[in-house]
Amino acid sequence: MSEQVGDFIIRRLGEWGVKRIYGYPGDGSNGIMGALNRADDRIEFIQTRHEEMAAFMACAHAKFTGEVGVCTATSGPGAIHLLNGLYDAKKDHQPVVAIVGQQARAAMGGEYQQEVDLVSLFKDVAHEFVHMATSPAQVRHLIDRAIRIALSERTVTAVIVPNDLQSQPAVETPPHAHGTIHSGVGYVPPRVVPHEEELRRAAAVLNEGERVAILVGAGALGAADEVIQVAERLGAGVAKALLGRAALPDDLPFVTGSIGLLGTNASWELMANCDTLLMIGSGFPYSEFLPEEGQARGVQIDIDPRMLSIRYPMEVNLVGDSAGTLQALLPLLEEKRDRSWREHIETSVAQWWDVLEERAMAEADPVNPQRVFWELSPRLPDNCILTSDSGSAANWYARDLKIRRGMMASLSGGLATMGNGVPYAIAAKFAYPDRVAIALVGDGAMQMNGCAELITVAKYWQRWADPRLVVMVLNNQDLNQVTWEMRVMEGDPKYEASQDLPDFPYAEYAELIGLKGIRVTEPNALAGAWDRALSANRPVVLEVVTDPDVPPIPPHIKREQAQAYMSALLHGDPDALGIVKASFKQFARQFVPKVRRH
Incomplete structure (x- = not known):
């Protein structure tokens, strides 16, 4: 049997390193299900109870592994059900690809059963890349671009595949002709570090601060050692946004815990009394739990420049990977000799754990x-x-x-x-x-x-x-x-x-x-x-x-x-x-x- 478009999609996903797809079947995706069956478990299909759960699982896979998460659904209602889980991935900046079925191409525009304008439906949640395949020769670059964009932009992308196209003969190599696209597999994230001049500006702000507070989010999950070194050198306390809950262990005496309405009194005190704020990999949204505007000088590190200076007006904005940026910043930071601020933080943290125990009991x-x-x-x-x-x-x-x-x-x-x-x-x-x-x-x-x-x-x-x-x-x-x-x-x-x-x-x-x-x-x-x-x-x-x-x-x-x-x-x-x-x-x-x- 010659390879069909559905088979090619599954094989291409495997070439990208995808090991698992979460989803629920339907006649709009029968060709993809058949291809998964013929793939001899080279990619594992996990059948969820609902398509929304498939998208949640793809998001969680991305969060816990750093890999792209993949989910699939049929046309119409199945595709619609994916949306909430996909928005979860989008809002938390996770790479997730949705492979979605659609009614036959010949029926499109004819008010056919389960016909939904899926490109428009997904245009917001997958705004960086959503396309419907209409020709076998398109499929290679649609899959390649969907995965590469999801990984590079840390976002949701979607590929819509009409059910009749799924069973068409695959075209692995488009003709070498005008109007064709020839894409390839592979993506390794770059190492992004700010310019030396900006690092020195940031270090000057942090070195001049007497009461430094650090806020870490999900972007600091791979930078625990670096955050600890910076906090020790600056005599700072570290609060954690909810998505950065595991960024630093809670047995460190200067970690004040969560911040915000669900946060700790120690974190509230840290932000209320600091004169300098270092925010690392966090889009924490509630400004009322950050220092009052004008109270503190600010430095922010984020890989996404769109997230800079939107929660607190920062004096220095550093675009870069958290671990790499902190490694470059550390040699420029001076050891704080006065440890009274740190001692105050550690006392506050210890008292808070006592309060929590009494409340719990x-x-x-x-x-x-x-x-x-x-x-x-x-x-x-x-x-x-x-x-x-x-x-x-x-x-x-x-x-x-x-x-x-x-x-x-x-x-x-x-x-x-x-x-x-x-x-x-x-x-x-x-x-x-x-x-x-x-x-x-x-x-x-x-x-x-x-x-x-x-x-x-x-x-x-x-x-x-x-x-x-x-x-x-x-x-x-x-x-x-x-x-x-x-x-x-x-x-x-x-x-x-x-x-x-x-x-x-x-x-x-x-x-x-x-x-x-x-x-x-x-x-x-x-x-x-x-x-x-x-x-x-x-x-x-x-x-x-x-x-x-x-x-x-x-x-x-x-x-x-x-x-x-x-x-x-x-x-x-x-x-x-x-x-x-x-x-x-x-x-x-x-x-x-x-x-x-x-």
Whole structure:
């Protein structure tokens, strides 16, 4: 049988180093599915429960490996379903390629079933490159360009392939003639380092600062040693944006932890009192948690010049790779002799960990959600991979876990979508089948799509060298993060019609489909439950019944937030009594230093 276009696509992806494609089949992509079948598993096809999950998994593959992630879907509804996961990749600057089916070319423009203008549909999410193939001779350069652009621009690209074209004879080498394109395979990212003059300007700013704060994001994930050296030389503290959660280990005394609404008091103090800010590989969006404009001089390092000076007006903007730029900057930096700023930071960090422990161990009805994470923290296996979903789980993921060197961790950052936690963990297991993956999710996200993707886990887990994948579900029967946002941001009481969730037996469901289920309803059982989950011989759903009234206290409470909170209580919040009790316990520790702006 001669090679068809579908076969060529799969072979070309393999030549680019693609090992795995996440997706869901349909008649718009039958030719591609047939080609995967004929490829004898040279590229593994992972069947998800939903196309959105395929895109999430492709995004997570890119995040955890640095490789291009690939997902596929059929025409019409299948292609539409990809979009949310693709936007997750776009917003977090991850290289993902979508291979999408389409109706036959002859039917286009005829209101045919499942005919959707996919080029227009994908034009925003894949704005750097989206094209529909109309001729076999196009396919080579469309695949080559889609992958090369995705990798070089760290973005989403899409190739649309009509179903009749997929079964046409392939054209590997277009004719040597006018109007043809002859592309090739291969891309190695360049080493980008700023000019010496700009490095010296940046060093001058940092050397003159007396109270230096560093903020790292996902762009610093490969630069831990360099960030540590810079922080030590400058006597600086280091805060972490959520996507940079694993950039530095939390056992370093000058690492203040997460920043922002989900962040720590130590990070708030660091930014409130610094006179110099060094931002490395971060697009952290919330300017109110950065120094006040004019308070600090700024230096920013980012590989993407479009991300420079859009969160804080920087004095020096350095376009470059984080590790390479810091290596070039280090010889120009002077050792800070006065260590009082560093000592203040380390005291603040130590106090904050004490506060977190007290808050985690406070009584709740029935289980304090913070304690779920606090008990996990010392039990985290070496080199494990953590994923968090959006929602209140992200608060405790951001604060209560001490991530160690060698671990990886991620969530949906720029899009902050629900439903990514479980598919991220599944992708992590396929990329690293010998490492433990732990998904930390709320019951809202679990009901949205996590329960369905447990079926994917049940289908594939026996392929993994280490079968341990733990999905921890906070069962509080409440869309908790939004409930608190209603109270604190809007001053409205909880709206039960939108916020209450039906109860669901997550642990029992896991047992029903061949996984292990553990249910916890009292706090003293947490430690043993984590031990059992992390030593099981198969994937585990750890369901913990938690108290929705435990407040996710921000690191700094504004007067407007306090007034809105009281307004919600006074206007008939159905959980007002529980909230008052839980809040009192959380605020019991009052020694946290107040912010002093210099």
